[in-house]
Amino acid sequence: MNKLEKYLPAMAWIKEYSTDKLQADAMASFIATILLIPQSMGYALLAGLPAVVGLYAGIIPSILYSLFGTSRTLAVGPVAITSMMTATILAPFAIAGSQHYVAIAIMLAFLSGVFLILMSLLKMGFLSNLLSHPVISGFISASAILIAVGQFKHLIGVQAQGNNLIELGKSMILHINDINLPTVILSIISIFSLLLFKRHLTPMLSKLGLSESTSNMLGKSGPVIVVITTTSCVGAFSLDSLGIKIVGDINNHLPIIPVEYFTLDNMIDLLPGAFLISIVGFVGSVSVAQSFAAKRKQNINPNQELVGLGLANLGAAFSGSFPVTGGFSRSVVNVSAGATTPMAGILTGLLMLFTLLFLTPLFYYLPTAVLASCIITSILQLIDFKEFTRLYHFSKQEAVGLLATFFVVLFISMETGIIVGVSLSLLFFLWHTSHPHIAVVGRLPGTEHFRNVKRFDVETTPSVITVRIDENLFFANARVLEDYVLTLVSQHNDIKHLILMCNAVNMIDASALASLEAIDDRLKSAGVTLHFSEIKGPVMDKLTGSSLIKNLSGQVFLTQHQATKSLTTK
């Protein structure tokens, strides 16, 4: 891999590019664009932005990711979860849909891009690991419910706003009298057709004799069919005069935002939100990219993904749109339409630009209730209650973490939910490591194996006690070992030597070092000698030269067998 390829991963596929591949990519991007248009507009509305912003978000970001990302198949653009997060992050700053709101959305995308690139430069991608599986699971299920409930207002044609179920509910009840019957009827028809298509279109098409891949691909075109049909009907019969809200005039020029909206104060206030949306977007995107890459024995580089997604977000900011990331459903569309390289992403971006420039009048009569129906039917599959039962059987503690995240997101806010979830994960992990498995061990007669005295019939000597600790030694459990050893020694009067068997210790930090020194000191004053056995290479490297080893009352033995042999024969 040469240097250019390192910074511009696209070089890897560009130099092997061929007309065959171009044909496949062109076809895939054509199909993907058609399917993505209503989705992108819907997500923009979900984020509280004009529908057209969703189209912007599908142009530059998609092209930049294709050049700088490492996945061959990931499609980048607006995604349900981050769009919803955008809405909740922006809510305190400006009125949804206003120019000021658009300005803040641009700043959010910009900051998100900066964060992602900074994380790459500082090798801080590991921060995304803080989002444990249960937290992500609870977060996504709750967000999906929030999104669905939030979209419900479009289905019945009322105004409603809120960052959690309670606020949304109150707000909808307040406007309950504005329900528009034609909108409700249209929504019911849309949702019904969408669900019908989703379940039956693919099997129907393959019954009609189409090949499996073609039916699979066309089977996803339900939303397109519904969008075209409803838009035509509304246009033909001027149904908008009945109160059905339509997308209307789309201004396809880049928005002109007054400079004074971009203030440093707003930027600082946006930082926490931008950080969260970056992390959540990155985690989602990488797991999608990984699952597609593995199927093809390809390989993605998480650190370069930070760069790719970061540039995509900067691109989003400079083309006047909102945070983007790699999405599962758009990537599925891309792959099943036959994309072979990221060229498909570049072409999708260009086709989206073409749409924006020349085809927006076609969306004039597109009803927002239909866009909301598309979002709701696609978002509901993200809700996963089975995960909870599964988790409950594996670890009740982690199941509590999932539930806490879920309910806090639903009833307080998405950001608080993540913070609570991450804090609980950390707490549970610390709880676990601060209650390590510690055992007194003895020798299995006639072998060199040492086992827990409580589980095996082993040989021990009253004057030599061996303690095995099955955990890394660090601040969370340093004092626990101290307590354990000192209690043990206070209970055994004949003890002369204490051996700490460290075969399961992968790290020792300064707190543990201080504790071990304290143990050595305190044992010394109680007339007991401290020894170590089976310290791993990397751990020993770190300990060599430390005052613990320099002042150790006893010895460091390579193996436990050597240790007992040498100490019991003394």
Add this chain to the structure above:
Amino acid sequence: MNKLEKYLPAMAWIKEYSTDKLQADAMASFIATILLIPQSMGYALLAGLPAVVGLYAGIIPSILYSLFGTSRTLAVGPVAITSMMTATILAPFAIAGSQHYVAIAIMLAFLSGVFLILMSLLKMGFLSNLLSHPVISGFISASAILIAVGQFKHLIGVQAQGNNLIELGKSMILHINDINLPTVILSIISIFSLLLFKRHLTPMLSKLGLSESTSNMLGKSGPVIVVITTTSCVGAFSLDSLGIKIVGDINNHLPIIPVEYFTLDNMIDLLPGAFLISIVGFVGSVSVAQSFAAKRKQNINPNQELVGLGLANLGAAFSGSFPVTGGFSRSVVNVSAGATTPMAGILTGLLMLFTLLFLTPLFYYLPTAVLASCIITSILQLIDFKEFTRLYHFSKQEAVGLLATFFVVLFISMETGIIVGVSLSLLFFLWHTSHPHIAVVGRLPGTEHFRNVKRFDVETTPSVITVRIDENLFFANARVLEDYVLTLVSQHNDIKHLILMCNAVNMIDASALASLEAIDDRLKSAGVTLHFSEIKGPVMDKLTGSSLIKNLSGQVFLTQHQATKSLTTK
């Protein structure tokens, strides 16, 4: 150990109590009380409270801890660090020294007691482990400097307030013209004598023919000598008329605090501070208790310590004083004066009560500059710069944690310092565990041992690759393993079997489980079978019945040797 003894640890020593012990304890408590009086008054002033509150804090809390704590020698009362923390926590609530301020201090002690007891009931004592050794070290050194600088105002007789060096400095410069020359002279004399006594009193006394233990004990009486001499001089020559501030009238009735000061709002605002002071006090106290217990082969129970300290703080609240904890210097006094059981603590409490009731007029002319001198000379020994160099050689990352805590405490605030320190510890730990040592291993020819292919000349088979991960598998590194394995597989075309060797894995959480399932799925779709070897007993217990094991494409082998033997002969 019977049930009563479990809840009232004092039963253990009460039933073995004798007149011999009583004599020793009575003598010790008499000496300790004399030495503790100026210290306690000084710490009360440090906390921003009237000096007499320091005496209150030495009565009920000392008695309650003696009955409910598990250390035989720990002395509980006001302590420098927690007194300073009290001052910074209370500063936003009321004016130091006012009745309102005393009320908030009482609430802080009450909440601290409740927290400690709650932590014991919920078995949350492990939370105190969050304070890693470097954080504590940085925190204590910086606090000691802050305390010394804060006391400096008493030495020069000016007013000054502040929660960090900058605020204190600015405040002192503002009042620079109020410097009182007689106070400065008195301070210089006091500090000089205190330092002289500290260094030379013990050797001098033993030269005079006193036994080592007696000289050691009397050697600590420097502050008492200075207090008595200066108080007498100030009284005899009415030096207070020169502007030297004195303790003055001590109101030895319990303060009558208007009920309206105890509001729920204040209580809620105090929660974070109360939590921090509880944790810091508990950690300090337990480490002091442990170091004394170990010397006598005694044993302390951290969970019962929470109860003991919790009740001591509730006692402090109900006797109108401020947070207390176990202190190093007061325990040293206790031990070196010859205390044998916690009875010494009970007697010290009673003598302190006697002092409060009958002897307070003696302290009328005690100059606050002298109390400040005592605090400064004793606090400076807590500053430990060597620890930083030591740590720097062991772990640069953790040394950064220490420095960050140190400077944030000095220049921002004690609470922020702890929060920054703990966050950095967690971050560094997560960074460490999310960069685990992972190695491809092969068999040492002719043995059943498997070692890193990069370090040893081992046998491998292209179709069977074994990966050993030297770390717990949990959310912080779950995706790292995923990346590693998938990259590895994408680079080896001949691979048919992948074995994960888990001998160093002490835990697997739900995130890691999900990652392992994802690895299995992705390897399946790439035509590779996943196996495990050497999973530890407790980890396997948890995995049994999980969908990972149910759907695993390969097998779980007890030993790595079995795994390679079985897979390579296929």
